[in-house]
Amino acid sequence: MLEDLVKRGAEELRLRDKALDKVMERARRARILSKQAILRIHSGGILEAEKRLEEASDLISEMDVVIEKHPELGRFDQVSAAKQEFSEASIMMGLSKSGEFPDPVALGVSITSYLMGLGDVPGELRRQALDALREGDIETAEARLSTMEEIYLSLVTMEEVPLLKGMRRKLDIARGVIERTRSEVTAEAGRRRLGESVKRLTDRLGDP
Numbered sequence: 258m259l260e261d262l263v264k265r266g267a268e269e270l271r272l273r274d275k276a277l278d279k280v281m282e283r284a285r286r287a288r289i290l291s292k293q294a295i296l297r298i299h300s301g302g303i304l305e306a307e308k309r310l311e312e313a314s315d316l317i318s319e320m321d322v323v324i325e326k327h328p329e330l331g332r333f334d335q336v337s338a339a340k341q342e343f344s345e346a347s348i349m350m351g352l353s354k355s356g357e358f359p360d361p362v363a364l365g366v367s368i369t370s371y372l373m374g375l376g377d378v379p380g381e382l383r384r385q386a387l388d389a390l391r392e393g394d395i396e397t398a399e400a401r402l403s404t405m406e407e408i409y410l411s412l413v414t415m416e417e418v419p420l421l422k423g424m425r426r427k428l429d430i431a432r433g434v435i436e437r438t439r440s441e442v443t444a445e446a447g448r449r450r451l452g453e454s455v456k457r458l459t460d461r462l463g464d465p
Contacts, residue, residue: 276327280320284339287316291339291346298349299384306350313343318365337373340366344374349381352404369421376412376427379405383438390445398442405435 290313297306317340324331344366351359361371386401409431418424 273327273330276323277330277333279323280327280330280333281335283316283320284333284335287313287320288335288339288342290316291342294346295349295381298346298353299381299388303350303354306346310343310346310350313346314365317343321365337370340370341374341377344371345377345381346374348375348378352378352382372412372415373421373424373427375408376424376431379408379431379434382408383434386438386442390441395442395445395449398445402435402438402442405431405438409435 290309294306294309297309344364347359347364351357361368382401382405386398389397389401413428
């Protein structure tokens with residue numbers, strides 16, 4: 258009797274280890290693909306980013322099938338990190354293509370993973386804002402800043418923020434990122450206004 262119980266326990270552990278390997282492998286790959294997708298979005302490679310997100314989505318679906326049979330595996334940090342990274346990349350894709358936030362249900366992620374991924378989006382939007390400033394496109398930079406502020410204000414007013422492990426730190430980082438971006442956008446807007454004023458004055462002085 259006892260021997261049979263031990264054998265059964267050993268077999269369950271072996272199956273669990275195999276399942277864990279499958280989940281970790283897919284979580285790692287999904288996270289890498291999501292990071293690559295974000296880089297492609299920044300460089301304008303939307304189609305390449307979409308391909309990576311589709312592959313990451315498939316991996317997360319496969320991972321969830323395994324987790325459904327072994328629920329305890331869903332509590333590993335690597336799993337939540339992969340879903341957060343995928344959510345972040347998917348949100349960036351939605352904002353870049355249509356200016357809209359994708360729905361977590363459509364992405365196949367929990368609202369918790371979605372919100373945690375959303376908390377990292379301001380940092381990526383800052384990069385786009387700075388790129389726009391370097392190109393002299395202050396309107397786009399201001400639009401990115403506005404979205405950053407919208408995300409921050411939406412998350413910081415959540416009474417449930419303390420329940421999301423790590424969200425408070427994300428919000429602290431986002432606040433600093435927004436303040437720096439606002440300062441840089443404001444400074445560039447001031448320089449543009451000054452340049453335009455000088456040009457108008459020069460044009461008037463040059464009139465016969």
